Amino acid sequence: MKFIHTSDWHIGRQLHNQNLLEDQRFVLNQIVTFAVENSVDAVIIAGDIYDRSVPPANAVALLDEVVNRLVNELNIPIIMIAGNHDGHERLGFASRQMIESGLHIIGPLSKDISTITLSGKNGDAVFYGLPYADPATVRHVLDCEVTSHEAAMVKLLEQVHGHDSQGLPKVVISHCFLDGGSESESERPLSIGGADKISPSLFTPFNYTALGHLHGPQYKGAEHVRYSGSMLKYSFSEQHQNKSVTLVELDAQGVANIKLLPLKAYRDVRIIEGELAELLEQGKTDVNREDYLMVRLSDKTAILDAMGKLRSVYPNVLHLERTGLMADNGRVALSRDHIKKGELDMFSDFFSQVSGEPMTKAQQQAMTVAIDELHKVESRS
Structure with a gap:
């Protein structure tokens, strides 16, 4: 089984108000070419297909163009999951009707985790699509008590562990933040205060884990637990990153052989x-x-x-x-450090300066809930 692992396309994104659709089309054409040249059995997109939950019409048209080339013209199946930027219900519209064509879309989280068995030229594999879901969503859908992203992922992976793959390799597709991962400025936080971090060890038992969310190509815990990274540099903090997609080939024993295929941007x-x-x-x-x-x-x-x-x-x-x-270098350095802080840290500093005393644990918890709610509203806008 051979497939390309990609993620974080963010179609429709802008960089400092600069439309990037032409740049995205240029790189997506390379991904299609890689799929043909390497005779892959599938293309995986591990979330954040679009940049906004309600994408602009030209972004939808570009995705339709790429999907049509891969699925209809080249007969290469696609598996895509919703990320935290995507509108889960919109992305998943008519997904059940598209399965027969080879397009597998996992939008909203469902009670039964999606299992997709694909037949490759040299072997088969089972893919498990886990769309981005915060603890509140997992509690509601699976009717369980989880309070952290890690506990929610443990609950989701129970079904993957319990599923009988008939001896076939198991490939997990997820959109989350692994503890120790290297971040960029262009990634929207999943939570605050470190509550979104998940241990890489949860994914090491599987043959391969295709991750999305972090924009720099990297692996954590084991080489087969990997972020492919975004296809373009979406912030100046990413200027030194080398963008690529990940070519994965599972051998007869289910061991993943991994190769990075470098992407060339239209403009750096x-x-x-x-x-x-x-x-x-x-x-x-x-x-x-x-x-x-x-x-x-x-x-x-x-x-x-x-x-x-x-x-x-x-x-x-x-x-x-x-x-x-900027003559006052000390103030500039302080300002830059201040910007790097999260919302909770910045509000805590403000609270201390105004009130003359630090926030209590109860106040911090109330502010954490409020900021999380604001992020959810922002992701739906």
């Missing part, structure tokens, strides 16, 4: 620094001047229309920082 995402005159001169010979850029200017004097001057050479400058004018 990177940060450049220096004085304006130096950058303008450098841009004249920069073969990658069309890249999406954050520019940090070190000039210590005022500059008239710095952005306009930069865009005359680098047309896709998306963000400009005047680091040279």
Whole structure:
């Protein structure tokens, strides 16, 4: 059994208000080409297909284009699960009718975990799709008492452990945050205070675990418990990440042989620094001047229309920082550290400054619930 593991397509996403649909189509064409060149038996998308629960029409059209090429023209099955950015019910519409065509969509969590048996050219495997579900959803659907993301995942995986795969390899597809995973700025938190973290050891008993949510390619606990990473750089914090999809081949013993297939972006995402005159001169010979850029200017004097001057050479400058004018380095460092903090930490700091005393445990718990509710409202908007 051979398949491509991808995740976090985020179709319809913007980078600093820059539409990325052209860039996404460019990379998705590469994924289709990889599927053909490697004669894969399936393509897996481990959540966050879209960037918003109500995606724009052009994002839906692009997904339809890619799915049609893989499933109808190339007869390559697709398994996709809903991530925390997706509208589960919308993504899962008509999913039961699409199964016969080879398109398997796991939208909302159901009481019985989806089991999909696929036949490959050199062997079969059973795939278990676990869409993103917070503890409250798991409590409601499975009628159980769980309070953390890890406890919820333990409950979901009970069905995978208990399912008789008739000796076939078991492949779990999930969208979650493993403890110890490397984060990026472009990922929406699943929870706060570390309550969303799940131990990688839960997934090591299976032949392969295809994960989504974290945008940097990585594995945790064991090499076969893996994030494929996003297909594009969706924030400047990802500038040094090498994007790829994961080619997985299960041998006769069910051992996963893994290979990363590098993706080339239409435009790279990177940060450049220096004085304006130096950058303008450098841009004249920069073969990658069309890249999406954050520019940090070190000039210590005022500059008239710095952005306009930069865009005359680098047309896709998306963000400009005047680091040279920030004389109070201590305050800048403090501000950056402050931004990195989570919502609860920042509110706790604010509360302490205003009231003169730290928050009680009861107050922290009440604020945690309030922030979680705000994230749920945001994900539905």
